[in-house]
Amino acid sequence: xxxxxxxxxxxxxxxxxxxxxxxxxxxVLVSVGDxxxxxxxVAEAFTRAWMSWRTVRAHPVPHAWVVRTALNTHVSWxxxxxxxxxxxxxxxxxxxxxxxxxxxxxxxxxxxxARQREVITLRVLCxxxxxxxxxxxxxxxxxxxxxxxxxxxxLRTQLPSFTxxxxxx
Amino acid sequence: xxxxxxxxxxxxxxxxxxxxxxxDVRMDASADSIVARAGRRRLHRGxxxxxxxxxxxGVGLGVVVSGGGGVTPVSSDxxxxxxxxxxxxxxxxxxxxxxxxxxxxxxxAMRQALAQAGVxxxxxxxxxxxxxxxxxxxxxxxxxGHSFSGHAxxxxxxxxxxxxxxxxxxxxxxxxxxxxxxxxxxxxxxxTCRPADEDMRPPVGNTPTAPAPTSSDTPIPSPTPSS
Numbered sequence: 487x488x489x490x491x492x493x494x495x496x497x498x499x500x501x502x503x504x505x506x507x508x509x510x511x512x513x514v515l516v517s518v519g520d521x522x523x524x525x526x527x528v529a530e531a532f533t534r535a536w537m538s539w540r541t542v543r544a545h546p547v548p549h550a551w552v553v554r555t556a557l558n559t560h561v562s563w564x565x566x567x568x569x570x571x572x573x574x575x576x577x578x579x580x581x582x583x584x585x586x587x588x589x590x591x592x593x594x595x596x597x598x599x600a601r602q603r604e605v606i607t608l609r610v611l612c613x614x615x616x617x618x619x620x621x622x623x624x625x626x627x628x629x630x631x632x633x634x635x636x637x638x639x640x641l642r643t644q645l646p647s648f649t650x651x652x653x654x655x
Numbered sequence: 656x657x658x659x660x661x662x663x664x665x666x667x668x669x670x671x672x673x674x675x676x677x678x679d680v681r682m683d684a685s686a687d688s689i690v691a692r693a694g695r696r697r698l699h700r701g702x703x704x705x706x707x708x709x710x711x712x713g714v715g716l717g718v719v720v721s722g723g724g725g726v727t728p729v730s731s732d733x734x735x736x737x738x739x740x741x742x743x744x745x746x747x748x749x750x751x752x753x754x755x756x757x758x759x760x761x762x763x764a765m766r767q768a769l770a771q772a773g774v775x776x777x778x779x780x781x782x783x784x785x786x787x788x789x790x791x792x793x794x795x796x797x798x799x800g801h802s803f804s805g806h807a808x809x810x811x812x813x814x815x816x817x818x819x820x821x822x823x824x825x826x827x828x829x830x831x832x833x834x835x836x837x838x839x840x841x842x843x844x845x846x847t848c849r850p851a852d853e854d855m856r857p858p859v860g861n862t863p864t865a866p867a868p869t870s871s872d873t874p875i876p877s878p879t880p881s882s
Binding site: 513528534592 | 662663666667669670671673674677680681682683684686688689690692693696697815819
């Protein structure tokens with residue numbers, strides 16, 4: 487019985503991994519801008535998901551748990567490496583040979599403070615609503631709204647393609 | 656909707672478009688590799704604890720059997736703690752099984768204790784067994800980590816990393832100056848066993864470990880040969 491339980495657990499995780507891995511990788515790639523780094527972060531996040539599968543499988547949005555864990559791991563790795571705050575000194579983007587998200591956009595996202603980057607990633611890229619984002623981050627819904635507003639304002643000022651264009655209704 | 660709202664919507668659309676443009680980006684790693692990675696990490700942590708001297712007698716939810724007498728392991732699904740003078744089998748809170756072997760006695764009881772802990776195993780202290788094909792499953796590295804502490808053999812086993820229907824084959828034999836060990840993971844294949852003899856020696860120098868013997872003298876049925 488115990489072996490059967492382990493196998494069922496493993497099958498569940500395999501199904502989740504198969505269905506979520508590519509989307510998680512793309513979301514993290516948009517956020518960090520480096521393909522290899524994104525793969526490492528997502529692999530690490532899924533490893534932790536498997537090690538805590540009992541918790542993660544009960545999570546309302548497990549793929550968002552993986553994405554957030556990947557981004558937090560990024561912050562943690564970078565802090566260890568540079569002893570600096572992550573928002574001020576993130577790694578450079580990856581090589582041109584591998585597919586990557588829009589460089590200006592990812593650079594602008596990476597320049598955001600960590601919390602704003604988290605909110606943008608979860609709220610926009612993971613398609614979570616404000617309440618789900620707030621629950622995942624452990625903050626009030628109003629705080630999510632405030633961070634999202636600040637993040638979008640910052641992105642707008644950093645992306646000439648948006649500030650230069652005429653807004654039409 | 657004011658200009659700010661429209662611009663925010665455009666930025667959000669651009670972000671989603673950036674993600675959607677990455678359709679060719681796929682995660683290459685397999686689920687098995689992720690699980691194996693987790694298994695190695697668990698083993699590493701388990702071995703660190705064992706190496707630090709965490710060999711104390713277990714006090715768990717299961718009934719503990721201690722001393723050198725007869726062994727009748729009684730356990731729940733969650734916890735097994737069997738501690739004899741010869742060896743110990745203890746489950747940990749994170750699902751691993753710590754085994755410490757000090758004397759090579761009571762192999763059948765050890766097998767029973769391991770089974771209670773969720774580890775199907777074949778244990779022999781007088782011969783080495785291995786798959787007739789000559790090599791076992793590659794997941795052995797995720798399932799088992801082992802080290803030595805003096806004359807004791809320390810093992811940390813991750814039952815969750817064992818493929819369905821597989822069995823851990825553990826062989827240990829006294830040999831000068833220590834203990835020769837052999838481990839493999841098998842599934843659905845016959846085992847061949849070689850009795851230990853007086854000439855059993857570590858293959859290189861005086862290291863207490865040796866790989867599984869390659870010769871096969873005694874074919875026996877598997878996956879659960881009697882010990």
